[in-house]
Amino acid sequence: MKKEILKMLKETEGYVSGQELCDRFQVSRTAVWKVIRQLEEDGYEIEGVRNRGYRLTGCPDGLTEEELGSAITGKWAGRPVFYYPEVTSTNDLAKRLASEGCPHGTLVTAERQTAGRGRRGRAWMSPKGESIYMSLVLRPDLPPSSASMVTLVAAMAVAAGLKKAAGVEGQIKWPNDLVVKGKKICGILTEMSAELDCIHYVIIGTGINVGQKEFPPELADRATSLLIETGKPVNRCRLAAAVMEAFEEYYEKYEKAGDMSLLMEEYNRELAGAGEPVRVLAPEGEYSGRSCGIDREGRLLVDREDGSREAVVSGEVSVRGLYGYI
Amino acid sequence: MKKEILKMLKETEGYVSGQELCDRFQVSRTAVWKVIRQLEEDGYEIEGVRNRGYRLTGCPDGLTEEELGSAITGKWAGRPVFYYPEVTSTNDLAKRLASEGCPHGTLVTAERQTAGRGRRGRAWMSPKGESIYMSLVLRPDLPPSSASMVTLVAAMAVAAGLKKAAGVEGQIKWPNDLVVKGKKICGILTEMSAELDCIHYVIIGTGINVGQKEFPPELADRATSLLIETGKPVNRCRLAAAVMEAFEEYYEKYEKAGDMSLLMEEYNRELAGAGEPVRVLAPEGEYSGRSCGIDREGRLLVDREDGSREAVVSGEVSVRGLYGYI
Numbered sequence: 001m002k003k004e005i006l007k008m009l010k011e012t013e014g015y016v017s018g019q020e021l022c023d024r025f026q027v028s029r030t031a032v033w034k035v036i037r038q039l040e041e042d043g044y045e046i047e048g049v050r051n052r053g054y055r056l057t058g059c060p061d062g063l064t065e066e067e068l069g070s071a072i073t074g075k076w077a078g079r080p081v082f083y084y085p086e087v088t089s090t091n092d093l094a095k096r097l098a099s100e101g102c103p104h105g106t107l108v109t110a111e112r113q114t115a116g117r118g119r120r121g122r123a124w125m126s127p128k129g130e131s132i133y134m135s136l137v138l139r140p141d142l143p144p145s146s147a148s149m150v151t152l153v154a155a156m157a158v159a160a161g162l163k164k165a166a167g168v169e170g171q172i173k174w175p176n177d178l179v180v181k182g183k184k185i186c187g188i189l190t191e192m193s194a195e196l197d198c199i200h201y202v203i204i205g206t207g208i209n210v211g212q213k214e215f216p217p218e219l220a221d222r223a224t225s226l227l228i229e230t231g232k233p234v235n236r237c238r239l240a241a242a243v244m245e246a247f248e249e250y251y252e253k254y255e256k257a258g259d260m261s262l263l264m265e266e267y268n269r270e271l272a273g274a275g276e277p278v279r280v281l282a283p284e285g286e287y288s289g290r291s292c293g294i295d296r297e298g299r300l301l302v303d304r305e306d307g308s309r310e311a312v313v314s315g316e317v318s319v320r321g322l323y324g325y326i
Numbered sequence: 327m328k329k330e331i332l333k334m335l336k337e338t339e340g341y342v343s344g345q346e347l348c349d350r351f352q353v354s355r356t357a358v359w360k361v362i363r364q365l366e367e368d369g370y371e372i373e374g375v376r377n378r379g380y381r382l383t384g385c386p387d388g389l390t391e392e393e394l395g396s397a398i399t400g401k402w403a404g405r406p407v408f409y410y411p412e413v414t415s416t417n418d419l420a421k422r423l424a425s426e427g428c429p430h431g432t433l434v435t436a437e438r439q440t441a442g443r444g445r446r447g448r449a450w451m452s453p454k455g456e457s458i459y460m461s462l463v464l465r466p467d468l469p470p471s472s473a474s475m476v477t478l479v480a481a482m483a484v485a486a487g488l489k490k491a492a493g494v495e496g497q498i499k500w501p502n503d504l505v506v507k508g509k510k511i512c513g514i515l516t517e518m519s520a521e522l523d524c525i526h527y528v529i530i531g532t533g534i535n536v537g538q539k540e541f542p543p544e545l546a547d548r549a550t551s552l553l554i555e556t557g558k559p560v561n562r563c564r565l566a567a568a569v570m571e572a573f574e575e576y577y578e579k580y581e582k583a584g585d586m587s588l589l590m591e592e593y594n595r596e597l598a599g600a601g602e603p604v605r606v607l608a609p610e611g612e613y614s615g616r617s618c619g620i621d622r623e624g625r626l627l628v629d630r631e632d633g634s635r636e637a638v639v640s641g642e643v644s645v646r647g648l649y650g651y652i
Contacts, residue, residue: 099421145471148522175522191526193519196474196501200517 001025002035006066009039009046009056017053041085042066061236063109063132071241076105077136077251078244084108087133088115091191091205094135098201099193104139107244116207118187130211130225132236136247138202140255144194147202148313149260149298151176151190152267153250154204158186159270160250161243162208166226166234171272174291174300178208179272183224185209206243210236261296268293278302280312327351328361332392335365335372335382343379367411368392387562389435389458397567402431403462403577404570410434413459414441417517417531420461424527425519430465433570442533444513456537456551458562462573464528466581470520473528474639475586475624477502477516478593479576480530484512485596486576487569488534492552492560497598500617500626504534505598509550511535532569536562587622594619604628606638 004025008016021032036046036054043060060067064083072078080103087093087110094108112128138150155176162168162178162185170178170185178186189205209225211233226234253262260267268274271293278291280302289302289310299311330351334342347358362372362380369386385393390409398404406429413419413436420434438454464476481502488494488504488511496504496511504512515531535551537559552560579588586593594600597619604617606628615628615636625637 144473144518144520151522190522191520192470192522194470194517196477196516196518 001027001031002038003066005032005035006039006044006056009044009054010059012055015049015053015055020053061233063111063134063236063240067237068107068109068240071237072244073241074245074248076103077248078107078241079103079105080107082106082108084110086110086112086114089113089117089205090133090135091117091189091203094137094203094205095191095193095201098137098139098203102137104137106137107134108137109134109240117205118189127212130209132206132208132210132240134240135203135205136244138204138251140199140202142199143197144192144199146258147190147192147194147199148175149254150202150204150251151188152260152294152298153254153263154188154190154206154247156250156263156267156270157243157247158188158206158208160246161239162186162226164246165239165242166230168226168229170270172267172270173272174294175298180224180229182272183222185224185226185229208239208243210234210239257296259296260294260298264294264296280310282312327353327357328364329392331358331361332365332370332382335370335380336385338381341375341379341381346379368409387559389437389460389562389566393563394433394435394566397563398570399567400571400574402429403574404433404567405429405431406433408432408434410436412436412438412440415439415443415531416459416461417443417515417529420463420529420531421517421519421527424463424465424529428463430463432463433460434463435460435566443531444515453538456535458532458534458536458566460566461529461531462570464530464577466525466528468525469523470518470525472584473516473518473520473525474501475580476528476530476577477514478586478620478624479580479589480514480516480532480573482576482589482593482596483569483573484514484532484534486572487565488512488552490572491565491568492556494552494555496596498593498596499598500620501624506550506555508598509548511550511552511555534565534569536560536565583622585622586620586624590620590622606636608638 005021018029018032022029040046042064043062044056045058047055047057065081069081082097084093090108090110090113097106097108110133113133140150152175155172155178158178159170159172162170168180170180173179176188177184186206186208190202192202193200209223211227212225213227215223250263254260273291274293276291277288279286279288287304289304292301292303295301295311299313302310302312304310331347344355344358348355366372368390369388370382371384373381373383391407395407408423410419416434416436416439423432423434436459439459466476478501481498481504484504485496485498488496494506496506499505502514503510512532512534516528518528519526535549537553538551539553541549576589599617600619602617603614605612605614613630615630618627618629621627621637625639628636628638630636
């Protein structure tokens with residue numbers, strides 16, 4: 001009923017009478033009032049005037065099922081959307097839904113995370129309303145060893161979304177962070193549940209800094225937001241929808257090829273520090289070289305000073321470019 | 327209190343008076359009676375005689391925390407034990423405990439599974455009391471690509487346990503099933519939760535056919551039990567404890583080397599069909615060859631008829647030996 005009442009409010013210029021809603025849905029005044037309250041909690045601004053009814057005066061910049069669900073135009077990425085005002089982390093929720101059988105393409109969004117995580121359990125700042133926190137459930141028919149490429153696809157999708165919805169040119173910090181002028185604007189945490197030879201599901205958790213006015217001093221030289229970069233507010237719903245649409249397109253190319261061969265050229269164009277010196281922190285020691293972009297397996301090719309070429313596997317090492325650690 | 331009362335019953339020849347138990351634990355007669363009932367539900371046989379008290383007359387062939395926990399002599403594998411009379415599957419329970427932070431070495435056992443699973447979601451028959459169903463939680467500091475070797479280690483541990491506790495010589499069907507005279511006696515389902523570059527946890531689920539008198543006709547030529555093979559009952563608790571102890575030993579060797587190099591010789595001695603013809607069902611087509619045992623990465627080496635040697639990755643293909651599909 002909530003969805004239908006919202007639809008009526010959106011489609012009606014002026015007021016929708018309470019009695020009309022009662023008649024339409026065969027419920028009491030109290031039931032209608034409760035739904036209006038719920039919508040207000042979701043961030044909708046609704047004016048209620050005695051003897052006239054309800055009128056929608058403002059929509060949230062929302063990641064709700066209603067807003068985001070209707071903004072997404074693709075076939076499967078972001079269908080359905082599960083929205084929560086507050087979660088421990090969207091990856092946690094997505095894992096639970098995935099283990100309960102939710103479909104490929106399910107998206108979990110939240111306004112706030114109480115235990116947002118980055119890679120290897122690092123904390124991820126998750127203030128309310130300023131960021132996009134979303135986790136996409138995928139069920140790829142791939143061996144676990146191929147999952148690392150999905151995360152590169154996700155980075156490309158965020159880059160495309162930033163461009164389309166905010167006019168911002170981000171660069172990818174291999175394998176899957178996004179930076180703007182060397183400062184981090186998006187982090188991606190990919191997790192999976194797998195048997196040895198098949199993936200149950202992959203969760204792509206994405207955090208995008210959208211509306212932060214500033215960052216604490218210890219982060220200010222390493223983190224940025226779309227508001228800081230563009231000086232104007234960016235609609236989170238449009239951005240999230242743009243990322244989902246781009247993801248769907250890239251993922252289908254990735255699936256078709258079975259590797260990054262159809263995407264590596266574009267990925268490499270967006271790669272931060274391509275052609276520049278890097279230091280690779282490998283388990284067996286640190287070495288210097290020049291970043292030569294990814295190969296079709298998604299590995300970062302590094303030309304060493306001794307003339308040899310290394311193919312660095314995602315996650316095995318840290319890579320430091322000219323712009324320092326991020 | 328249950329554990330302590332069981333301990334008293336075990337250590338006392340003759341009867342333990344109800345009053346003594348009430349005094350000792352400062353509880354009512356009803357509370358004591360409830361614990362006795364719980365122990366009976368766990369399979370303990372307890373004689374209660376008015377004015378004399380309780381006497382332990384029989385212990386279950388049990389996988390309970392009390393029985394199995396005290397039978398395991400190692401340092402970490404099987405510590406602690408969580409026992410459930412009935413679960414959907416022990417892997418499900420183990421995953422839940424693992425995500426809640428249970429330690430490396432935690433073991434989940436059950437008397438019965440209502441939704442036992444084999445690889446790739448195949449059903450696994452899980453009747454009550456006749457089998458061992460157990461799932462071990464591991465937290466290896468390894469990249470996900472190394473997890474496939476852990477399952478080979480688990481197969482070796484079951485082979486050692488069968489030998490020690492039942493005198494049965496099983497063979498390993500690469501990568502991780504156990505067969506006796508070509509019939510399956512144990513299946514292992516390994517699952518993991520991981521980021522791209524680090525494992526959160528690995529669950530080794532093991533199902534061993536112990537007390538089945540017979541199998542349905544459609545399985546009878548492919549499955550067997552310890553009872554069928556030896557003609558006598560095998561104590562499940564001793565067997566499970568023997569598997570845990572062997573696992574601990576093998577796993578430490580595996581961890582030390584970082585691969586199968588310290589274990590491959592023994593693994594290959596126990597490999598079914600070693601040196602014999604195999605057919606490999608690879609994604610790109612079927613081919614014939616001769617099984618040459620595993621290499622240090624746990625891959626099955628197959629000499630093809632054209633003289634080339636393939637290293638078959640666990641799970642990527644099916645291998646059919648002379649004894650047919652199992």
